[in-house]
Amino acid sequence: xxxxxxxxxxxxxxxxxxxxxxxxxxxxxxxxxxxxxxxxxxxxxxxxxxxxxxxxxxxxxxxxxxxxxxxxxxxxxxxxxxxxxxxxxxxxxxxxxxxxxxxxxxxxxxxxxxxxxxxxxxxxxxxxxxxxxxxxxxxxxxxxxxxxxxxxxxxxxxxxxxxxxxxxxxxxxxxxxxxxxxxxxxxxxxxxxxxxxxxxxxxxxxxxxxxxxxxxxxxxxxxxxxxxxxxxxxxxxxxxxxxxxxxxxxxxxxxxxx
Amino acid sequence: xxxxxxxxxxxxxxxxxxxxxxxxxxxxxxxxxxxxxxxxxxxxxxxxxxxxxxxxxxxxxxxxxxxxxxxxxxxxxxxxxxxxxxxxxxxxxxxxxxxxxxxxxxxxxxxxxxxxxxxxxxxxxxxxxxxxxxxxxxxxxxxxxxxxxxxxxxxxxxxxxxxxxxxxxxxxxxxxxxxxxxxxxxxxxxxxxxxxxxxxxxxxxxxxxxxxxxxxxxxxxxxxxxxxxxxxxxxxxxxxxxxxxxxxxxxxxxxxxxxxxxxxxxxxxxxxxxxxxxxxxxxxxxxxxxxxxxxxxxxxxxxxxxxxxxxxxxxxxxxxxxxxxxxxxxxxxxxxxxxxxxxxxxxx
Ligand SMILES: Nc1ncnc2c1ncn2[C@@H]1O[C@H](COP(=O)(O)OP(=O)(O)OP(=O)(O)O)[C@@H](O)[C@H]1O
Ligand SMILES: [Mg+2]
Numbered sequence: 001x002x003x004x005x006x007x008x009x010x011x012x013x014x015x016x017x018x019x020x021x022x023x024x025x026x027x028x029x030x031x032x033x034x035x036x037x038x039x040x041x042x043x044x045x046x047x048x049x050x051x052x053x054x055x056x057x058x059x060x061x062x063x064x065x066x067x068x069x070x071x072x073x074x075x076x077x078x079x080x081x082x083x084x085x086x087x088x089x090x091x092x093x094x095x096x097x098x099x100x101x102x103x104x105x106x107x108x109x110x111x112x113x114x115x116x117x118x119x120x121x122x123x124x125x126x127x128x129x130x131x132x133x134x135x136x137x138x139x140x141x142x143x144x145x146x147x148x149x150x151x152x153x154x155x156x157x158x159x160x161x162x163x164x165x166x167x168x169x170x171x172x173x174x175x176x177x178x179x180x181x182x183x184x185x186x187x188x189x190x191x192x193x194x195x196x197x198x199x200x201x202x203x204x205x206x207x208x209x210x211x212x213x214x215x216x217x218x219x220x221x222x223x224x225x226x227x228x229x230x231x232x233x234x235x236x237x238x239x240x241x242x243x244x245x246x247x248x249x250x251x252x253x254x255x256x257x258x
Numbered sequence: 259x260x261x262x263x264x265x266x267x268x269x270x271x272x273x274x275x276x277x278x279x280x281x282x283x284x285x286x287x288x289x290x291x292x293x294x295x296x297x298x299x300x301x302x303x304x305x306x307x308x309x310x311x312x313x314x315x316x317x318x319x320x321x322x323x324x325x326x327x328x329x330x331x332x333x334x335x336x337x338x339x340x341x342x343x344x345x346x347x348x349x350x351x352x353x354x355x356x357x358x359x360x361x362x363x364x365x366x367x368x369x370x371x372x373x374x375x376x377x378x379x380x381x382x383x384x385x386x387x388x389x390x391x392x393x394x395x396x397x398x399x400x401x402x403x404x405x406x407x408x409x410x411x412x413x414x415x416x417x418x419x420x421x422x423x424x425x426x427x428x429x430x431x432x433x434x435x436x437x438x439x440x441x442x443x444x445x446x447x448x449x450x451x452x453x454x455x456x457x458x459x460x461x462x463x464x465x466x467x468x469x470x471x472x473x474x475x476x477x478x479x480x481x482x483x484x485x486x487x488x489x490x491x492x493x494x495x496x497x498x499x500x501x502x503x504x505x506x507x508x509x510x511x512x513x514x515x516x517x518x519x520x521x522x523x524x525x526x527x528x529x530x531x532x533x534x535x536x537x538x539x540x541x542x543x544x545x546x547x548x549x550x551x552x553x554x555x556x557x558x559x560x561x562x563x564x565x566x567x568x569x570x571x572x573x574x575x576x577x578x579x580x581x582x583x584x585x586x587x588x589x590x591x592x593x594x595x596x597x598x599x600x601x602x603x604x605x606x
Contacts, residue, residue: 073469075470084470090466092464093464095459103459106453117448130453167470
């Protein structure tokens with residue numbers, strides 16, 4: 001494993017009496033694809049919310065590339081290069097796909113407020129660059145034919161792609177994907193796996209939460225398994241496939257979703 | 259097409275004094291214009307960030323008082339035997355100071371309220387307006403309290419080649435207000451179409467997603483509040499130098515309500531909305547006055563408001579724009595489950 005990009009240390013999250021995460025420790029190396037799996041309610045989304053600043057942990061610490069994330073707000077964490085998608089579809093529904101990406105390119109705009117109000121040449125050329133970039137992103141996730149439709153009118157799978165494009169717009173160095181292929185059909189899923197690999201090949205570290213086991217097994221370098229807020233196993237896809245504790249956790253829950 | 263409508267509207271408005279000689283109507287148009295500027299500033303918050311400022315008149319009133327006091331001068335005692343003596347400055351300096359001071363107050367209110375979302379901003383703005391009204395009422399040495407500040411000088415502008423021109427007549431004030439209104443409109447238009455405007459849009463549509471792409475909520479909303487308050491302050495300054503007398507009644511809640519009604523009927527979140535709504539509710543009293551007592555007029559406003567919103571629920575401008583737009587592509591009936599990440603919101 002290369003040096004760690006993301007480190008989660010002794011993180012616990014309590015909701016009143018409910019322990020959603022207890023003493024969670026794991027790390028993700030630079031350029032790795034790591035999957036976080038586990039039955040429903042295991043605490044995967046909670047872990048994402050802690051890492052991206054939407055939730056303050058009850059205990060423990062998270063750091064990214066040496067910066068402690070505790071106490072930082074979500075937009076500040078985004079500013080450090082950590083981008084995420086959401087489990088439920090999340091787009092700007094009343095804007096076109098293209099305009100969604102322009103909003104998502106927020107961090108890429110380098111013009112000052114006054115420049116853009118006065119419409120100075122600097123602001124205009126920056127605006128032109130953003131529009132080009134938005135076009136590229138739309139193409140990259142394969143939505144060029146939907147670019148001018150309202151994001152809210154897209155199919156479920158397409159909205160998930162918009163979500164990924166939005167996260168990519170921030171030019172992250174690490175991307176957290178929360179069940180990205182749920183709601184996608186087989187061919188969409190296949191395309192998506194290619195997309196994830198492409199993203200990683202550009203040097204982006206990836207943390208993936210997903211219930212689609214064939215996809216997880218094929219795309220991950222390493223897998224972390226969570227059950228009732230605890231890590232019960234960690235290792236390569238092959239090791240995880242044969243781990244008795246993992247099989248037990250999934251069978252105990254009813255293997256339906258696995 | 260849109261630009262052509264805009265230019266036509268400005269030309270039409272600019273021609274009004276050429277054929278309208280009635281001083282009463284001219285007066286109504288000028289005060290309406292001033293209130294439209296206020297309504298445009300309110301719309302920047304309400305329509306483009308979704309934050310309702312129910313004390314918006316505070317910024318207007320602060321602008322009026324700052325501008326009046328700057329141009330009248332004052333001499334007040336402070337604790338510890340200090341005194342501030344201010345020699346009158348030209349009204350145009352008052353206009354600039356009105357924008358700066360009102361904008362700063364917008365900053366303070368934003369700072370106080372935008373860390374927590376929801377009804378907080380509404381409450382802070384209402385309270386702020388009430389506090390400012392009480393100060394204006396009770397700090398008699400500075401504001402004359404209920405006796406009002408009187409003899410406020412008219413605005414003087416330096417015209418290149420023509421020297422200084424003092425805007426005393428209704429005709430001159432009409433063009434002054436029209437000019438400021440057009441500049442305000444263009445400014446807000448620039449703003450909402452800029453990078454900053456997209457951040458506001460994103461926050462209003464899906465805050466969780468917006469912050470996840472790096473948009474700073476507090477900063478964006480506070481900046482919007484500063485600009486909005488500054489514009490309201492400019493409107494207040496115009497008001498003070500046109501009416502030439504102001505008292506604490508300027509802070510009355512009903513004045514905020516009037517602006518809110520203008521924005522809602524015209525269409526919040528549309529640039530032209532406050533202008534259309536403002537013209538209707540600014541000029542309605544003119545037509546109702548001969549036939550109704552002032553109290554009955556308020557009921558009539560309510561009636562007009564209800565009728566308009568019943569027929570055009572999004573407000574006049576957006577509803578008409580939808581109606582006359584090319585028939586939109588049918589939106590897929592199968593609406594996706596939820597647009598926002600409720601989980602994350604609940605956690606946050
Ligand atoms: N805001 C909250 N308040 C109280 N309990 C919560 C809250 N958010 C999550 N939980 C609980 O914490 C536990 C972990 O939830 P989490 O959403 O992290 O699970 P998950 O692993 O993402 O599940 P799924 O696969 O269904 O998405 C669950 O028992 C859930 O009910
Ligand atoms: Mg989840």
